[in-house]
Amino acid sequence: MTRIPLIILGAGNVGRALIRQLLEAAPLHAARDGLALPIVAWCDRAGALVEPDGLAPETLAAAEVTKAGGASLAELPQGYHQHDLTAIVDVAGTDGCVVVDVTASADTAPALELALRRGYCVATANKIPLAGAQATFDGLVGSGRFRYESTVGSAVPVIETTRALLRAADRVDVVRGVLSGTLGYLCSGLQAGRPFSALLQEAMSRGYTEPDPRVDLGGQDVARKALIVARTLGWRLEMADIQLTPWLPPDYAALPLADFLARAAELDAGFAAQVTAAAAEDRVLRYVAELAGGRITVGLQAVPTDSVLGQLRGNDNLVAFHTRYYPDSPLVLQGRGAGVDAAAAGVHSDIVAFTG
Numbered sequence: 001m002t003r004i005p006l007i008i009l010g011a012g013n014v015g016r017a018l019i020r021q022l023l024e025a026a027p028l029h030a031a032r033d034g035l036a037l038p039i040v041a042w043c044d045r046a047g048a049l050v051e052p053d054g055l056a057p058e059t060l061a062a063a064e065v066t067k068a069g070g071a072s073l074a075e076l077p078q079g080y081h082q083h084d085l086t087a088i089v090d091v092a093g094t095d096g097c098v099v100v101d102v103t104a105s106a107d108t109a110p111a112l113e114l115a116l117r118r119g120y121c122v123a124t125a126n127k128i129p130l131a132g133a134q135a136t137f138d139g140l141v142g143s144g145r146f147r148y149e150s151t152v153g154s155a156v157p158v159i160e161t162t163r164a165l166l167r168a169a170d171r172v173d174v175v176r177g178v179l180s181g182t183l184g185y186l187c188s189g190l191q192a193g194r195p196f197s198a199l200l201q202e203a204m205s206r207g208y209t210e211p212d213p214r215v216d217l218g219g220q221d222v223a224r225k226a227l228i229v230a231r232t233l234g235w236r237l238e239m240a241d242i243q244l245t246p247w248l249p250p251d252y253a254a255l256p257l258a259d260f261l262a263r264a265a266e267l268d269a270g271f272a273a274q275v276t277a278a279a280a281e282d283r284v285l286r287y288v289a290e291l292a293g294g295r296i297t298v299g300l301q302a303v304p305t306d307s308v309l310g311q312l313r314g315n316d317n318l319v320a321f322h323t324r325y326y327p328d329s330p331l332v333l334q335g336r337g338a339g340v341d342a343a344a345a346g347v348h349s350d351i352v353a354f355t356g
C-alpha cells in the first residue's frame, strides 16, 4: 500500500466536501489503487487537528459537522489554536506528503513554498497565490510538484488540457473563455429578455453570487483565472497587465451594498439596449476572458450567436482553444465551473495524480 499523508489547509465549503470525498473513497483507493491517503493535519483560520498517524475517520466526520455549524476546528476536543500554517507544515509534514490548499487566502503562499522546499507536493484550489506576482507563480509551479486544476473551471480540465497542448508543441493562438457561472447566468437571462435587476436578485437568492454580488460583477475572479491559464501557457504577465472591464459602471462599485441593490434597476434599460443592439447583428452578450497575442482582455462582448460561446446557456463554464492543430473548430471544454463537489473533485484528482 502506498501511503500519502495529507495536510489540508482550509475547512470551508470545498475543504469539507474534500474531507467527505476522501472518507467515502478510501476503500476504493485502497482496493483499486493500493493507496492510503491519511489526513495528518486539517486547519482552518484559527484552529488545527494534527495526528501524525492520520486522523480517525470519526474525528474527521465530527469535525466536518462542527465546521458546517460555523465553529472553528480549535473548539474541538482534539483541536488547538494555530496562527502559523508554516508551523503546521513543519510539524506534520513527512516525506511523500501532499499539502492541500482549499483556502481563499493569500497567506498560504509561505506554507506552500516551505512544503515545496521540503520536497513535498502541493494541490490547490486557491487562485490567489497563483494570480499574485509572476515570481510566486514561477516558484510554485516551476517546482513540478504543484497541481492546480480546480483554480480554473473547477474540475473541468482546463489546466491539464493547456499542458497537453504544450506537450505536443501545439501553438495556442487564442483562448476564449466564459469563466464565471454567475456572469454566464446573467448573460443567459438577459438574452431571454429578463431585466438585469431581477436576474441579480435571483442569482443571489440561489447562492450563485458572493454575499456582495459586486465581487463577481467586478470581473477580478475571471481575470485571475485568465491569468493562471496565460501563465500556464508560459506568458509572463501580472494582474495589472490585464485589460479588465468590470460588468458594472464604476459609480455602482463604490455604493454601500443596500444602496447598490436598491438602485440596480437603474441598469436594466442599459443592459436591455445592449442585448437588442447585439441581437440586431445576430450576436449575444457574454462576459469573456480572451487571451490573444500575449494580451488578456476581460469584459462583456457581443459574440456571434452561433459561436461556441454564443451557444452557451446557464451557468456552465466554457473554454475554447484556437490552436495550430485546432484552427477552424476550436478545442472546447465545457462543464460545471463552480460547485463545491466539483471543486473538491478537481483537488481530489490532483492529489491522486501525484502517484501516477
Ligand SMILES: NC(=O)c1ccc[n+]([C@@H]2O[C@H](COP(=O)([O-])OP(=O)(O)OC[C@H]3O[C@@H](n4cnc5c(N)ncnc54)[C@H](OP(=O)(O)O)[C@@H]3O)[C@@H](O)[C@H]2O)c1
Pocket (backbone or CB within 6 Å): 009, 010, 011, 012, 013, 014, 015, 043, 044, 045, 046, 072, 085, 102, 103, 104, 105, 107, 108, 125, 126, 127, 128, 150, 151, 153, 154, 337, 338, 339, 340, 343
Ligand atoms: N466554491 C466553489 O465552487 C469553488 C470552485 C472552484 C474553486 N474554489 C476555490 O476553493 C477555495 C475554497 O473555497 P470555499 O468555497 O471552500 O471557501 P470558504 O468556504 O470561504 O472556505 C475557506 C476556508 O479557508 C480557511 N482559511 C482562510 N484563510 C486561512 C488561513 N490563513 N489559514 C488557514 N485557513 C484559512 C477558512 O477558515 P475559517 O473556516 O476559519 O474561516 C475556511 O475554512 C477558494 O480558493 C475558492 O476560490 C471554490
